Amino acid sequence: MNRNExxxxxxxxxxxxxxxxxxxEVVISPGSRSTPLAMLFNAHPDTRIWIDVDERSAAFxxxxxxxxxxxxxxxxxxxxxxxxxxxxAVIEARYSRIPLIVLTADRPHELREVGAPQAIDQVKLYxxxxxxxxxxxxxxxxxxxxxxxxxxxxxxxxxAGAAPEGPVHVNFPFREPLVPELDRTPLWEAGRTAxxxxxxxxxxxxxxxxxxxxxxxxxxxxxxxKPLIIAGPLRHPRLKEALLRLARVLDxxxxxxxxSGLRSxxxxxxxxxxxxxxxxxxxxFSERVRPDGILRFGAMPVxxxxxxxxxxxxxxxxxxxxxxxxxxxxxxxASGVIHADPAAFCRDWAEALGAPMKHAEWVALWESVNGIxxxxxxxxxxxxxxxxxxxxxxLVDAIDRGALFAxxxxxxRDVDTFFLKTDKAxxxxxxxxxxxxxxxxxxxxxxxxxxGPLHLLIGDLSFFHDMNGLMVAxxxxxxxxxxxxxNNGGGIFSFLPQAESAGADFETLFGTPLDLDIRVVxxxxxxxxxxxxxxxxxxxxxxxxxxxxxxxxxxxxxDRRQNTAIHKSLWQTVAAxxxxxxxx
Numbered sequence: 001m002n003r004n005e006x007x008x009x010x011x012x013x014x015x016x017x018x019x020x021x022x023x024x025e026v027v028i029s030p031g032s033r034s035t036p037l038a039m040l041f042n043a044h045p046d047t048r049i050w051i052d053v054d055e056r057s058a059a060f061x062x063x064x065x066x067x068x069x070x071x072x073x074x075x076x077x078x079x080x081x082x083x084x085x086x087x088x089a090v091i092e093a094r095y096s097r098i099p100l101i102v103l104t105a106d107r108p109h110e111l112r113e114v115g116a117p118q119a120i121d122q123v124k125l126y127x128x129x130x131x132x133x134x135x136x137x138x139x140x141x142x143x144x145x146x147x148x149x150x151x152x153x154x155x156x157x158x159x160a161g162a163a164p165e166g167p168v169h170v171n172f173p174f175r176e177p178l179v180p181e182l183d184r185t186p187l188w189e190a191g192r193t194a195x196x197x198x199x200x201x202x203x204x205x206x207x208x209x210x211x212x213x214x215x216x217x218x219x220x221x222x223x224x225x226k227p228l229i230i231a232g233p234l235r236h237p238r239l240k241e242a243l244l245r246l247a248r249v250l251d252x253x254x255x256x257x258x259x260s261g262l263r264s265x266x267x268x269x270x271x272x273x274x275x276x277x278x279x280x281x282x283x284x285f286s287e288r289v290r291p292d293g294i295l296r297f298g299a300m301p302v303x304x305x306x307x308x309x310x311x312x313x314x315x316x317x318x319x320x321x322x323x324x325x326x327x328x329x330x331x332x333x334a335s336g337v338i339h340a341d342p343a344a345f346c347r348d349w350a351e352a353l354g355a356p357m358k359h360a361e362w363v364a365l366w367e368s369v370n371g372i373x374x375x376x377x378x379x380x381x382x383x384x385x386x387x388x389x390x391x392x393x394x395l396v397d398a399i400d401r402g403a404l405f406a407x408x409x410x411x412x413r414d415v416d417t418f419f420l421k422t423d424k425a426x427x428x429x430x431x432x433x434x435x436x437x438x439x440x441x442x443x444x445x446x447x448x449x450x451x452g453p454l455h456l457l458i459g460d461l462s463f464f465h466d467m468n469g470l471m472v473a474x475x476x477x478x479x480x481x482x483x484x485x486x487n488n489g490g491g492i493f494s495f496l497p498q499a500e501s502a503g504a505d506f507e508t509l510f511g512t513p514l515d516l517d518i519r520v521v522x523x524x525x526x527x528x529x530x531x532x533x534x535x536x537x538x539x540x541x542x543x544x545x546x547x548x549x550x551x552x553x554x555x556x557x558x559d560r561r562q563n564t565a566i567h568k569s570l571w572q573t574v575a576a577x578x579x580x581x582x583x584x
Contacts, residue, residue, distance in 0.1 A: 009142030009190040017153035027062040031078020034105035059089030060439030064446020072099035080118035096433025099160035100167040146191025163323040214352035224293030227252035233259035234298025242346035253366035257301040275373035280305040284579035392418040401425040403451040405444035407458035437462035442469035527551040
């Protein structure tokens with residue numbers, strides 16, 4: 001067997017096994033050293049390739065594909081710093097628990113650390129940010145190593161998708177020549193076992209508790225008189241029904257983060273609390289109303305007032321239900337952590353509890369304050385001619401279904417405050433693993449492939465960070481609407497102590513105005529463009545964008561100082577309304 005035959009058999013076996021396991025989407029950053037992987041993924045009948053020449057954008061786009069589809073996506077690049085540019089997305093994948101299979105091409109061992117071009121140390125490049133790393137052998141004798149290639153592919157797929165989901169890294173050292181023999185017959189058979197293994201044979205167990213554990217938990221919970229359930233960012237099949245059923249059995253209100261999925265399809269369910277980010281800022285409520293039992297699911301919610309509330313509550317029972325490590329309790333107040341499938345836990349514990357508990361007065365208090373706050377927020381927004389909260393409400397009013405991706409900093413916080421319960425089929429996404437403002441455009445575009453139609457709400461600084469991500473939309477003809485909130489700088493810093501303490505240096509150090517001409521950016525990527533300076537213009541722009549296919553960019557121009565003042569006025573208005581209601 002010559003070198004090309006070995007290269008082909010080995011790499012084809014790996015590619016084929018990933019496809020048989022269930023990988024359908026592959027994002028490729030073009031390069032020479034990755035030629036074997038790129039050509040074979042392109043040739044495989046069951047994989048679709050996406051080309052993105054910017055590695056940082058490509059990695060976030062792959063992360064978005066995996067986020068939207070809920071299953072592993074493969075990511076391919078050449079050797080050298082190309083692989084290093086994947087690092088920010090790998091970090092986000094780890095902390096947001098997104099299954100990503102990173103495949104980096106590398107120089108052969110004799111060209112490492114000897115001054116060869118485009119050669120860096122790629123072995124364990126991502127350190128502990130990946131769940132598993134494999135440095136593959138040189139595929140000289142491909143037939144003999146084909147079974148190992150298939151085992152490595154299956155292991156990568158299983159490790160990426162096992163709880164907690166996350167990224168894995170497989171490094172491929174290739175010697176020249178790099179072009180595989182695509183006319184080799186049979187091309188995909190090397191290393192296949194007699195019985196074969198495909199996605200029908202890949203099963204994962206569901207972690208749950210023993211009956212005696214549920215009974216012990218029930219005994220503890222029967223001592224709780226003021227229960228509270230918190231649903232943080234968590235995308236899990238079958239969870240919504242199971243969690244709401246458990247809430248009825250426990251007779252507890254449910255604080256629903258916008259990324260929990262519980263704000264959509266639950267408009268008539270008063271037990272779902274959606275306005276807590278506003279009313280927990282009111283001392284009349286947060287200092288007087290305290291739970292003595294908390295049950296939290298998923299990652300920590302977006303709301304900072306909720307975080308402070310949890311730190312102050314210190315209930316006698318505070319249980320975090322999570323699928324697996326790491327320990328996600330930044331408040332350090334949890335009395336226990338249960339590692340279990342959240343949907344199975346809710347279902348099984350509700351059955352074990354039997355008769356519903358009764359905390360009618362407690363639940364009614366939360367429902368009443370939530371209703372008052374929601375009405376106050378809705379009325380307040382309608383009375384304002386224009387600010388960033390109005391952008392959210394106009395956007396939600398304009399769309400009926402699909403993905404709403406929120407950028408970090410102010411957009412996700414405004415979604416938390418102004419995206420209230422709805423019966424519309426809108427799924428909210430964000431990069432809340434590392435909470436960075438990089439790669440948001442690319443992630444959103446990837447998410448929209450399977451969860452569209454896509455609307456992205458993003459700030460001007462975050463948009464600037466990932467303008468290269470627009471190329472994948474142009475190249476592949478993706479249909480997406482981007483609403484860029486342009487307040488000419490870092491709007492979130494206006495809410496922080498730096499706004500007052502930095503004085504004259506605030507704009508230089510924190511405000512960082514870019515004076516970005518978004519119309520020109522839209523023209524570069526041949527996108528539909530409209531500017532909105534008030535609510536009427538935004539409504540018109542959103543309506544026109546619906547009739548246009550492809551990439552659409554709507555620039556919503558706002559004023560940072562005015563926006564900050566209006567938000568603070570809202571919080572004061574809510575606080576007054578809540579205090580008045582509690583004093584009645």
